[in-house]
Amino acid sequence: MFDHVVFGVTDYEQSKAFYLTALAPLGIKVLSEGEMGVELSTDGKSSLCIRRQPQANPSPLHIAFVAKHRDQVDSFHRLALQAGAKDNGGPGLRPDYSGRYYAAYVIGPDGHNIELVCHEEESQVNSQSG
Template sequence: MFDHVTLGVSDFQKARGFYNRVMPALGLPLLWENSTMLTYGAGNEVFGLQLDGASPRRGTHVAFRARDRESVNLFHSEALAAGGIDAGAPGIRPEYHESYYAAFINDPDGNRIEAVFHDTKK
């Protein structure tokens, strides 16, 4: 069901120090990082932390696994029809990887939700 979950942080270095100790205790090592993101996990399930600019993200980010590109497209159109706010139309996100097909929505409470299909057939 879930591809990944991301929480916002207000102090990136403090969060890094904390989670670099806590997550390995659960068998979830640091998989990758950049200047604003940390990702921990095992296999295809990951947990992330992100700093957006100088302030923490509002709400939680949850990415749901989709069956195919059509499901991602349907998720996006249905979410908009139900009152969601577009936060990224369906498409390839090469900044994550070359087959990452996703769409992003802010729900009525401001939570960030995503549908993602890891399209390996390209």
């Protein structure tokens, strides 16, 4: 996990709403908000900081968030698409990375590649559903 990631967006309100909706399965909340932008977090230890930057398009980023369970990845993908994201790879195993890399990818409002990944063993998935 990261300590914090800071990036600018061209449509602040749209981006704030997108990240709050898409990352709801992780329990993301607003830690603080002010003139510069908003700080979001799931645990108060690491944060995602969205800054107002309307004058220029920021460079796209790839941001990967950690999920505890695969169902969070599935929910993230569904909610992100509902919030206006573009699909960039639906939920599923990525065997090129590892046999445990279960992820989904979307392109957010400013073109950022947003990923949610779970490194859970398949046996953990089966034991949870049984």
